[in-house]
Amino acid sequence: MNRKILLPALFSILLIWFIPNGYSQNLLKNGSFEWCNPPATHVPIYNNYPITGSYYTTSAHLVWLHEWKTGNPYHGLGWSGGVPFNYFGYQYARTGKAYTVIGEYAFAPVFWLQQPMVSGRCYRIRYFVSRCDFESCAIDALDGYFSKDSIHAQMIAPDTIVPQFTNPRGVIYDTLGWTEITGEYIANGTERYFAVGSFFGVLRSNQRTKVCTDSIIYNFNGAHQYSLSLNTNRSIALYYLDDVAIWECGLPEYPADAGPDKKICAGEKAELGNNIPRDQYMYFWSDRSWHGPRHTWDTLANTPKFTVSPTKTTTYYLWSIDFKFEHTYDSVTVYVEQCDIDLEIPNVFTPNGDGFNDHFMIRNPNQVNYLIDVYNRWGNLVFQGNQNYFWNGTFNGEPAPTGTYFYVLKATTQDGTYSKDFHGTVTILR
Numbered sequence: 069m070n071r072k073i074l075l076p077a078l079f080s081i082l083l084i085w086f087i088p089n090g091y092s093q094n095l096l097k098n099g100s101f102e103w104c105n106p107p108a109t110h111v112p113i114y115n116n117y118p119i120t121g122s123y124y125t126t127s128a129h130l131v132w133l134h135e136w137k138t139g140n141p142y143h144g145l146g147w148s149g150g151v152p153f154n155y156f157g158y159q160y161a162r163t164g165k166a167y168t169v170i171g172e173y174a175f176a177p178v179f180w181l182q183q184p185m186v187s188g189r190c191y192r193i194r195y196f197v198s199r200c201d202f203e204s205c206a207i208d209a210l211d212g213y214f215s216k217d218s219i220h221a222q223m224i225a226p227d228t229i230v231p232q233f234t235n236p237r238g239v240i241y242d243t244l245g246w247t248e249i250t251g252e253y254i255a256n257g258t259e260r261y262f263a264v265g266s267f268f269g270v271l272r273s274n275q276r277t278k279v280c281t282d283s284i285i286y287n288f289n290g291a292h293q294y295s296l297s298l299n300t301n302r303s304i305a306l307y308y309l310d311d312v313a314i315w316e317c318g319l320p321e322y323p324a325d326a327g328p329d330k331k332i333c334a335g336e337k338a339e340l341g342n343n344i345p346r347d348q349y350m351y352f353w354s355d356r357s358w359h360g361p362r363h364t365w366d367t368l369a370n371t372p373k374f375t376v377s378p379t380k381t382t383t384y385y386l387w388s389i390d391f392k393f394e395h396t397y398d399s400v401t402v403y404v405e406q407c408d409i410d411l412e413i414p415n416v417f418t419p420n421g422d423g424f425n426d427h428f429m430i431r432n433p434n435q436v437n438y439l440i441d442v443y444n445r446w447g448n449l450v451f452q453g454n455q456n457y458f459w460n461g462t463f464n465g466e467p468a469p470t471g472t473y474f475y476v477l478k479a480t481t482q483d484g485t486y487s488k489d490f491h492g493t494v495t496i497l498r
C-alpha cells in the first residue's frame with residue numbers, strides 16, 4: 069500500500085476544509101491564491117474538487133499562476149505560464165503552489181471580507197511580495213485598500229482610490245525571497261472589501277517611488293537553465309503576491325507542536341502532536357524533513373494529531389501553516405524498543421535421521437540472542453546451544469536415549485534492553 073499522499077492533493081483537501089467553517093480568523097478567503105476564480109473558468113487547482121462561491125469580487129485582471137500550469141503555458145491562462153516559471157520571472161509560491169501578480173498596473177485582487185470589521189478595533193494586515201525577475205523596475209507603492217463597495221481591479225488605477233494602508237517598507241527590490249509587508253489598521257466598521265495593489269494612477273504617479281535599472285540581473289534560484297529573449301526596456305514594476313491575510317490584533321497563535329519524544333514497545337502505537345483542530349490551520353506529517361528538496365516532500369497525515377506504529381526508532385516531522393500563512397515546524401522521535409520475546413519451543417523432536425524434525429529447532433521471530441542448556445533427568449548437562457546452534461539429539465557423540473529432557477533458556481534482545489527466561493521439557497522420540 070502506498071501510504072504517501074502527494075502534497076498537492078493534500079493542499080486541495082485542506083483548502084476545502086478551512087473554507088466552510090463559520091468563524092474565520094483570516095478575514096480573507098483564498099488569500100494564498102490556491103484556487104482559481106476567473107468567473108468563466110471557475111475551477112479549483114485540481115478538477116477533482118469542485119467548489120462554489122467566489123473569493124474575490126472581481127478577477128478581471130487577476131493573473132493567476134499555479135504549478136499546475138507549469139510546462140503547459142498555453143493552457144488556460146495562455147501567456148502567463150505557471151509556477152515557478154512564467155512570463156514575469158521565476159518564483160516558487162510562498163505557500164502552496166499558486167500566487168498572483170500585482171504592480172503599478174494594479175493587478176489587484178479584491179477580496180471579500182468574510183466578516184465585517186468592527187469599528188475601532190485593531191486589525192493586522194499582512195501579505196508577501198517578491199519582485200518579478202524579468203521587470204527592470206521596483207516601486208514602493210504596494211498598498212492595501214479597504215472599500216465599502218466593490219471596486220473593479222483595473223489595469224490603470226483611478227486616482228480616486230487612495231489606499232488606507234501603505235507599505236511601510238519602501239521600495240522593494242528582492243527577487244529571490246518573499247518580502248513581508250505588514251502593519252496595523254484601525255477599522256471604521258464600513259469595510260467590506262480589501263484590495264492589494266498599486267493604486268497610483270497617472271495623476272498621482274509622482275507620489276510613489278519607482279526605481280529602474282537599464283539591465284536586469286537574472287537569478288533563478290539555481291535549479292533551472294533556460295534562455296529567454298526579453299525586451300529589457302519593459303520598464304514596469306511587477307510583483308508576485310502571495311499569502312494575504314487580515315486578522316484581529318492579538319489573536320493567539322499556535323505553532324506546530326509535535327509533542328514530546330515517546331518510547332514504545334515494538335507493535336505498540338504512539339499518538340503524536342499537541343495540536344487541536346483549529347479553523348484555518350493545516351498540518352503535514354512526514355518521516356522526512358520538510359526542509360529537504362521539494363521533490364522529497366510527501367506527507368503521511370494531515371491531522372493535528374497523528375498515530376504511528378513504527379517498527380524501529382523514527383523521527384516524525386510536523387509542518388503547520390496557520391490562518392495567516394505562518395509556517396512553523398517541529399519534530400518528535402519515537403523510540404522503539406523490543407519489550408517482549410516470543411520463542412516457539414517444541415516439546416518433542418525425532419532425531420532419527422529421516423530429515424524431518426531431526427533437531428530441537430526453536431523458532432525465533434524476534435531474532436533475539438539466547439543460550440540454552442539441556443539436562444537429562446539426572447541433572448546432567450547434555451547440550452549447550454544458542455540461536456544459531458540446535459541440538460541434534462546426541463550426547464557425547466552417541467544418540468541420547470529417548471525420553472524427557474529439561475531445558476533452561478535465557479534470551480536477550482539484540483540491543484540488550486530486555487531479557488526473558490524460558491524453561492520446560494522436550495521429549496526425544498525415534
Ligand SMILES: [Ca+2]
Nearest residue numbers: 100163164166
Ligand atoms: Ca499561494
Ligand SMILES: [Ca+2]
Nearest residue numbers: 158159243244
Ligand atoms: Ca524570483
